[in-house]
Amino acid sequence: MKALSWLYLALAYAFILLPVGVLVVFSFQDGRLPVPPFQGATLKWYGQVLADRDLTAALLNSAMVAVVSSAVALVLGFLAAHGLARVRLPGSVLMRGVLIAPMTVSYLIIALGLLNQFNQMGLRPSLWATGVGHVVINLPLCFAILYAAMGDHQKSAERAARDLGASEWRVLTLVSAPMLAAPMAAAFFLSVTFSWDEFIIAFLLTRFDVTLPVEIWSLLKSGLSPKTNAVGSLVFLVSVTAVLALELFVFRGKK
């Protein structure tokens, strides 16, 4: 039984890590195709990636869209969570439902709806349009995380600040937000990784300036290439760094 467990664990890890392992190993392939046999290690594909203007521009676009849209989603989510957790409002259950709703809808449908609406408004596809879409998908996430994190001990601290004469703005920025630093960071990092990786919204809502997943998508059309492996490995590195940072600085601190 015990041996069987370890065997299963080994096979499961092999299955899960195999494609990423292959991706990274063959990004160093000294040959034209990223398939066996391995013909020796080279860094030339990474050089080509970094020299590729389209790819580096897409990378910057992705980073910009991810950071800006996550920041907007975080601020909107924080204000709404604060409002709904602190003040008794009529219809608050309905409002929570509306704010969470985009989580249950496929990104494709959100993208199609926005594309159609922007078309009718005469707005062209752009990075801004993509950013708007990414706020739509990340706002429910930020709201849900922060709403769940607003506990009673914060309530007393906020009330104390108010009794001491702090304006609502000062309560928000000097008491509530710092007390929620860890969940805010978690919500922000998660939003950044989702936006950074998101494809379908960016695909439908951008045209000339595109994000990295869309640029990688167009690379795929030319078939397998170690260069694509190299970009993929770099993207993986960025995501893993973000996740590890989250693990080390946010969740470690909480325990």
Add this chain to the structure above:
Amino acid sequence: MTLQTRDRRLGWGLVAPALVWTALFFVLPFLGMVALSFARMEERAVVPAFDPGNYTRILTDPVMLQALLNSLQITLIVTVISVLLAYPLAAIIAFRIPRQWQRLALLLAVLPFWTSYVVRSYSWLLVLGQNGVLNKTLGLVGLGPLEIAASRAATVTGFVHFFVMLLTLTIYANLIQLSPNYARAAADLGANRWQVFAHVILPLTLPGVVTGAFLTFVLGIGDYITPQILGGGNELTLPQLIMLQLGRSGNFPLASALSVVLMAVVTLAYFACAKWLRLDRV
């Protein structure tokens, strides 16, 4: 102004930006899409109408019905396989690995979860392709080659890979919350290992499993990338059909109607598992 109205005003002011954003960029586009699904296409132009023609076409056109069927089949197969593979993995991590190593084991088990969607599907091409790692390895022992890339099997593999990670996370979270006392009590009362699992642990973790399975279904049936990269275009899924309508013919009304059908399928799935779902506690 009383304190209560002042508070209420403040509350509204705080909630308003998020609500307005969601209304403008989610609710409104969604309603627009539903309205558009009843419009007609005439000479490559959209004519507003109240015409259920797109829906009758979806329900009678064999190509569209086949795509709906493909999507349902693939997603159901993927959901079942993923649950069956993820449960033992989560259980081994939760019960066999020492406490202090569990977080690391879990992190490692879901590491590729954080790779980009597009890149993850591409990396499966490297494994499953004609000259890929799998066929080269089989070749060494005199087997193969298998034609897995560009088939349903490849799509299913790519999906299962992603959802095993997602489900391992959700099921692990459920298993670790269980007090060991339940299993101990059952064992004291004479249950063997299998009975402890079947009558105690499984029922207690079922809500978590169903929640994870529901997420798998929703994310899987709406995904365009995995079948498009790995499926090879031999069979269409619903999202691929939607994208085809947008791209080739610019038929927004039909694409909208297909999206509404997709939503309806997800809603049906929701009601099918509503009894066990606890979306607030994922």
